[in-house]
Amino acid sequence: MIQRRDFNRMAALAAASAAAQARAQNAPSAAAASNDGIAWDKAPCRFCGTGCHVRVGVKNGRVVAIEGDQLAEVNKGLLCVKGYHVGLALYGKDRLTQPLLRRNGVLEPISWEEAIETISQKILATPDQFAIYGSGQWTIPEGYAANKFIKGGLGSNHIDPNARLCMASAVTGFLSVYGVDEPAGCYDDLDKCDVLIMWGNNMAEMHPVLFSRVIDRRTRGEKVTLIDIGTRRTRTTDFSDHYLEFRPHSDLAIMNGIAHLLIKKNAFDPKFVEKFCNFRQAPKDPNATPTAPLLGDAMSFDDYKAALEPYTPEHVEKLSGVPAEKIRVLADLFANKDLRITSTWCMGFNQHSRGTNANRLCHGIHLLSGHFGRPGDAPTSLTGQPSACGTAREVGTMCHFLPGGRLILNPEHRKETEKLWNVPEGRISPKIGHHTVLMWEKFCTPADKGGDIQTLWVQVTNPGQSLPNLHKLFKAKAGQPDKFLIVSDVYRTATTELADLVLPSAMWVEKNGMYGNSERRTQQWFRMVKPPGEARDDAWQMIAVARRLHDLGHPGMKDKNGRFLFTFKNDQGEEVPVWEWPRYYDLNVDKVLFEEYRLFSRYKHKDLAPYEEYVKARGLRWPVVQQQDGTWRETKFRFSEFDDPYVKKGAEIQFYHSVTKDDKALIWFAPAEKAAEEPDAEFPFWLCTGRVLEHWHTGSMTRRIPQLHAAMPHSYVEMHPEDAREHGFANGESIVVKTRRGELKLPVWIDGRGHPPRGSLFIPFFDERLMCNDITLGDVDPISKEPDYKKCAATVARATAAL
């Protein structure tokens, strides 16, 4: 067992922002590397997309201490409650240590050879009906290996990551506004802004270290105005100067209201708009071409103005419930060019059946008002997963992407990728694969009814809990013996419940890795301890299957020259058979894969530096460009001449991947629309789902950490006291929440951590015993295909029988 005393003692040393440290009078962390036999190394935190760096202390082959890394710009030595305990994520009592195959309904241990053989045979049986469901927690090299294996080897595009459930709308937002994915700004904007607007974004709980970076400014006497625009009061609200509560789904109306006023009062920035922007609206025929919804139809400024005409503050008040006065306050802020305004958002915009449009409108009000491109003036999306940006988006492990921002549908992009992979022309299929929801729908549908996915391999994620509408998209797999589910994970989860083959994986510092956080920062770490039992790296698992297929004669596993797709040479130029596990760490597979992947990064100017640069740094923000003197320089503010080396001299701002190829960004108009399912007489409540501070997503790691489990032991439903009184519910009473998809029995928490308004409920999704996704709707955004987890109609009742 981990030496808890050491662990706590060391971790406590890190309880240190500047302020906390002064209070604690702690010595700086260097003192922690004392002479008690602990070896220290750096790694990004395993949990959220903030991407804090931790120092990991190892003794006798075990992680015994964690502390915030003071050299890391992101967190400057600070961690959140999850980060302090991240080391314990490795040491839950029930780690998976052997491959398990389901026989007669029971998971029984088998050997790795059997496991690899089983997967290979399944793939060979129906190669085009095999799919990979990956993750924003895949390391960059893992995602790259999986992508190459399926797209460059099997010639199929049935690969999609769980980031589809979380960042897809941000991606389509960025792509359709700037022509290239990911935020232009970075966390430095949070240090510089005068106003921070958090759109449906509970930063205090979901990106706590970022939020403390902002609050720390206040402690230092700086003035920063925080505006929380949300559908329920959260801990973020407690710290905010303004709280604007809107009717779910009406955020688009609010943003249109701001744009309306900016134009009405002639308070937008005509110079910025003239020089740097074009206008766009939804295409007349969204099915004209596959990219039509992303490109839209051009519109004139006058058309744009006319389209916004109805969104008067009074009309917006009617739609959103936000007082007209407050809409005017917001517009006045944007009208003031002396202020620096940063907008942040996360799942509130993205898990939205109009998520792409919500993203577009937010970029739109920043562009229209010229609040863009200066430090502190930025529309910035935050990610939930540690490598949603790095692995899912940049490596392009989505069903329509190729690495480095390339598209399956573009023949040139396929050709370039084939060249870089050295595979024969035509190897990459021109057909887009199944996106997440479709993939699971097809997997859960019998083959004779059109279910064209037979074998599905899940790595580093827990869809059995995180997919929406689980009865339809996951549980329906049960009782279909021809459907084969492979799950690589570190613990048993809701997903392994239905798995036919379970593979034990190495996690975090049990393997080499690289992550990319919300601000384009690529981070690297080394393996520090051995995985337990027979657990092995996810990338090894993929490569071992590829090798087995190669040996069984699958032609796709060879490149143009007849060499195995994953041929690696050591420094002496000798080939190392890394598919043999004892040889896997004979060389640094991560480094080889990363150096290969790096070549893809230039096309969209997402330049990555050589691996060794990341070894030295606490992450670097791309584009990382080599200087005259040979050093590598990161970029904080993209598209701005003063910082981005790719902007032409004198351009001031240049959107060099512009959709319209004229260096301009697009300001979109999109109407406010109704949600797919709104409360009615039968189901009178809005139901929203989300996360809590103590747990990371489905809780498979954090629920095994005693401190975090004790602090937040199980799920609940939040409800307004008046609603509770009307129904006669007492605090803590077990009640039933019901939707058209099912029901869930759980305790009601009144005046708890969050405070939903009347007629609104909130349930966190971390608890595998109380899975709120049994009852969520999960209608998808038509453009990003990301499901809406934040809105559906529900009703409540007293639980009649005891559980």
Added chain:
Amino acid sequence: MSASVSRRGFFTALSRPFQKKAVPVRAVEVTASATPATPRTAIIQGRFCIALTSFCSVCVERCPVSGAMTKDRGMPMVVADVCTGCGVCHDVCPAPRNAVLMLPRRPTTLTPQPA
């Protein structure tokens, strides 16, 4: 807080720290606040508390005694006169180094200084 709402109710549903197995969801009678042998009181050790840096408020949320804990600009405070010394706040504190000290109650000192 509205009168129909009892803090205790929620506490009973959530108050089983460190249990490995599923925590029963049903509400049960409050038993946790049985008076300890020696009267105790909770004290927050500010230097270990992560409320300001990590936005923690678990102790305040879970304290079963209405009015025994308050929050001052995000920091938890124990109202010693009201605190029953039940120790729930100590048990649930997730700080790397537990920030809640349980001290014997000294009648003369209402707000003892942290050790």
